[in-house]
Amino acid sequence: MVRNSVMLPLLAIALLGLSACGGKKPLPEAPPVETRPEAPMAPTEAPPQGETQTPVGTTIAPGSLADFVAQAGSDTVLFAYDSYELDDAARAILIRQAQWLARYPGVRVTVEGHADERGTREYNLALGDRRATSAKNFLAAQGVATARLATISYGKERPAVDGSDEAAFAQNRRAVSALTGAQ
Amino acid sequence: MDMRILLTLSLLAAPALAQNAPIRVDINAGIAQPLPVAIPVFAPANAAATEAGTPAELGARIAGVISADLKSSGLFRPIDPAAFTTTVTAASTTNPDYAAWRTVAAQALVTGTVTANADGGITLACYAYDVFAGAELARQGFVTTAAGWRRAAHKCADLVYSRLTGESGYFDSRIVYVAETGARTKRIKRLAVMDQDGASHRFLTSGQNLVLTPRFAPGSQTLTYMSFEGNRPRVWLYTLGSGKQEALGSFASMTFAPRFSPDGSALVFSMAVGGNTDVYRMNIASRAVTRLTTAPGIDTSPSFSPDGSRIVFESDRGGAQQLYVMGADGSGQSRISFGEGRSASPVWSPRGDLIAFTRMGGGRFGIGVMRPDGSGERLLTNGYQDEGATWSPNGRVILFFRSSRSGKVDLYSIDLSGQNERAIPTPLDGSDPAWSPLLP
Numbered sequence: 001m002v003r004n005s006v007m008l009p010l011l012a013i014a015l016l017g018l019s020a021c022g023g024k025k026p027l028p029e030a031p032p033v034e035t036r037p038e039a040p041m042a043p044t045e046a047p048p049q050g051e052t053q054t055p056v057g058t059t060i061a062p063g064s065l066a067d068f069v070a071q072a073g074s075d076t077v078l079f080a081y082d083s084y085e086l087d088d089a090a091r092a093i094l095i096r097q098a099q100w101l102a103r104y105p106g107v108r109v110t111v112e113g114h115a116d117e118r119g120t121r122e123y124n125l126a127l128g129d130r131r132a133t134s135a136k137n138f139l140a141a142q143g144v145a146t147a148r149l150a151t152i153s154y155g156k157e158r159p160a161v162d163g164s165d166e167a168a169f170a171q172n173r174r175a176v177s178a179l180t181g182a183q
Numbered sequence: 184m185d186m187r188i189l190l191t192l193s194l195l196a197a198p199a200l201a202q203n204a205p206i207r208v209d210i211n212a213g214i215a216q217p218l219p220v221a222i223p224v225f226a227p228a229n230a231a232a233t234e235a236g237t238p239a240e241l242g243a244r245i246a247g248v249i250s251a252d253l254k255s256s257g258l259f260r261p262i263d264p265a266a267f268t269t270t271v272t273a274a275s276t277t278n279p280d281y282a283a284w285r286t287v288a289a290q291a292l293v294t295g296t297v298t299a300n301a302d303g304g305i306t307l308a309c310y311a312y313d314v315f316a317g318a319e320l321a322r323q324g325f326v327t328t329a330a331g332w333r334r335a336a337h338k339c340a341d342l343v344y345s346r347l348t349g350e351s352g353y354f355d356s357r358i359v360y361v362a363e364t365g366a367r368t369k370r371i372k373r374l375a376v377m378d379q380d381g382a383s384h385r386f387l388t389s390g391q392n393l394v395l396t397p398r399f400a401p402g403s404q405t406l407t408y409m410s411f412e413g414n415r416p417r418v419w420l421y422t423l424g425s426g427k428q429e430a431l432g433s434f435a436s437m438t439f440a441p442r443f444s445p446d447g448s449a450l451v452f453s454m455a456v457g458g459n460t461d462v463y464r465m466n467i468a469s470r471a472v473t474r475l476t477t478a479p480g481i482d483t484s485p486s487f488s489p490d491g492s493r494i495v496f497e498s499d500r501g502g503a504q505q506l507y508v509m510g511a512d513g514s515g516q517s518r519i520s521f522g523e524g525r526s527a528s529p530v531w532s533p534r535g536d537l538i539a540f541t542r543m544g545g546g547r548f549g550i551g552v553m554r555p556d557g558s559g560e561r562l563l564t565n566g567y568q569d570e571g572a573t574w575s576p577n578g579r580v581i582l583f584f585r586s587s588r589s590g591k592v593d594l595y596s597i598d599l600s601g602q603n604e605r606a607i608p609t610p611l612d613g614s615d616p617a618w619s620p621l622l623p
Binding site: 084110117118121122125126127129130133134137152153157158159161162164 | 366367368369370393395411414439440453455457460481483484497499528541543546548567568570588589590615
């Protein structure tokens with residue numbers, strides 16, 4: 001044992017330390033994983049019209065997401081700042097979404113609620129939930145069975161548009177109807 | 184993660200402390216006059232090698248870590264070693280050449296020795312002196328593994344900080360945060376942990392799942408955080424030693440905004456049910472859940488008082504986000520913030536005397552503090568978006584993250600005095616920081 005140069009008796013107070021935790025395999029119960037298109041389409045990204053070689057209508061398969069967007073006008077409704085109220089434009093889109101869903105009863109919808117970046121992280125998760133719930137409740141009121149409807153909030157984590165101006169914020173305050181079981 | 188430390192030793196012959204403590208750092212005065220301190224290379228007491236280097240090599244690195252710690256506080260100004268007129272040997276550690284240190288205008292001297300022990304570990308002996316009074320201020324020895332030399336250095340810095348400020352230190356602590364990369368529209372977020380000074384950085388998750396808001400349990404060995412794993416956003420636990428990850432409860436609705444109670448036995452969090460977000464409390468052992476708020480609005484971001492008796496949270500029940508305090512059982516909910524704009528994301532100081540929060544107004548976010556009764560409000564920072572405050576273990580420094588319009592996101596710290604705002608470098612962008620308690 002090497003002598004400490006301090007040359008003083010050392011008084012051990014306590015041996016502090018934390019034991020490693022047991023190595024049990026971490027597994028949460030596996031939640032159902034839904035597959036869906038990765039990037040929900042914003043209204044400005046409606047299906048291409050005129051750029052395709054064949055006329056619109058022959059390229060969109062009935063019952064597909066593209067058909068849903070074309071028929072409803074959008075898979076997305078927009079909100080005012082810090083609001084979860086559906087305005088007339090949003091209601092019109094949701095009514096047509098509900099009409100389309102009535103024709104394809106095998107399709108289920110997860111409404112994704114989003115907020116722009118001008119809110120704190122946790123509040124915006126709650127705000128996204130409010131927006132998704134608004135759209136979901138409206139679809140249910142239009143006759144879509146609630147068993148076909150789910151919600152998820154992404155808060156400010158998944159903006160549709162990269163930008164920090166009002167034009168970007170307006171596109172990012174949204175509820176997107178993501179389909180499961182579409183063609 | 185090596186949490187093995189430390190045999191703390193009292194180096195006997197307790198210091199004959201300088202009478203009337205001639206030097207003292209006034210912590211409330213901020214950085215107006217940082218104290219000049221000399222921190223020469225720690226002297227090797229022997230030459231045996233360790234897996235982390237020889238005592239001579241470790242002595243140089245340890246002096247560097249202590250110097251960086253003290254400088255980062257804004258309260259100390261380490262003197263450039265190139266100016267030193269004397270070196271410290273193991274023999275002179277306990278008998279400093281005060282005259283030589285006075286010539287470089289050092290007011291304090293921090294020195295010591297490094298010994299390679301027979302078991303492969305090291306002993307760090309740490310001394311602080313008042314140069315002008317010619318008196319010893321403090322001494323402490325630390326025995327650790329060779330790999331634990333950084334923590335021993337931080338503990339030495341904490342000793343010096345504590346002796347000279349009268350407050351407990353905060354350098355031997357960790358930060359967990361969210362490392363960010365990629366386009367804003369598909370941001371990749373990973374949990375990462377590092378020492379308070381940025382050393383020993385490592386990622387905890389792969390980035391496959393979106394993760395948010397990690398926070399330490401009191402023992403610093405467990406985290407709670409939110410993950411979108413399986414498109415099912417909810418609260419999780421992460422055990423640092425084993426890497427074990429566990430979802431907390433199986434709720435049909437989103438759970439988020441988790442924080443531990445001060446004794447680690449419970450969590451508070453929010454759950455959003457059909458557009459209504461309330462605050463809940465879960466006993467971690469039994470998983471029993473109690474609903475604490477019932478207002479038909481957004482009640483979120485709960486944080487316990489350090490004695491566990493109260494919870495501060497935000498609510499928009501009055502029309503917009505404001506801070507409220509309630510008993511730990513949900514009783515007696517009352518609003519405490521009445522300033523302009525919105526107040527959000529409150530975090531109770533570990534000292535109990537203040538609550539840090541995010542103030543929103545005029546298109547900008549800043550970090551502020553107020554007393555638990557809402558009085559004494561002060562704004563400390565102002566940015567495009569300053570958010571996510573977390574306290575140093577001694578309640579003197581606040582860490583937060585700052586977003587820019589370009590999408591860049593970085594960690595910053597600021598002293599409670601409102602001075603010494605510093606960027607905290609991270610390998611990638613960083614957000615959602617949480618400071619650990621002082622490590623054991």
